[in-house]
Amino acid sequence: MTTPLPHLVIVEDDPAFGRTLRRSFERRGYEVLLATSPEELEQLLTHTAFHYAVVDLKLGTASGLTCVQMLHEKDPDTNIVVLTGFASIATAVEAIKLGAAHYLAKPANTDDIEDAFNRREGNAAVPVEGRKTSIKTVEWEYIHTTLAECNFNISEAARRLGMHRRTLARKLEKQQVK
Known part of the structure; x- marks a missing residue:
């Protein structure tokens, strides 16, 4: 068998x-x-x-x-x-x-x-690194937080962020800056 x-x-x-x-x-x-x-x-x-x-x-x-x-x-x-x-x-x-x-x-x-x-369990020994965050990374995080709050509705997220929907769509197509 x-x-x-x-x-x-x-x-x-x-x-x-x-x-x-x-x-x-x-x-x-x-x-x-x-x-x-x-x-x-x-x-x-x-x-x-x-x-x-x-x-x-x-x-x-x-x-x-x-x-x-x-x-x-x-x-x-x-x-x-x-x-x-x-x-x-x-x-x-x-x-x-x-x-x-x-x-x-x-x-x-x-x-x-x-x-x-x-690896189903978490690892408490993972080092917590203090890395510097760029303005682009902060923007990226804020956009994605807002997008998640809007259930990934781009139009609603753009409204909440105060930007045009196409501008938001273009930002989402770009890779995150390291």
């Missing part, structure tokens, strides 16, 4: 990155399904439960947090890792509140993700 492979879903809107992750996890013994949007994930969840999930935070115009919430509601034991090129404290906190186990900034490889799957 063979042991069933662990089920993994990857929710990623970048086809090349999604295929690369899929192949890498399949070589490691996972049964992998790929979704590119919350709608595709919803379809997969109607007939499949997953042990593991890798969710991109930004899925075109959709939020990956919706996917985290759907996965957690379907099975609270699903081990969810959120990947993002748009890391912010606000979105990390929201991802964890909605059921994610870990939140990794891109670029993250299969080793990083699998390590995150295996």
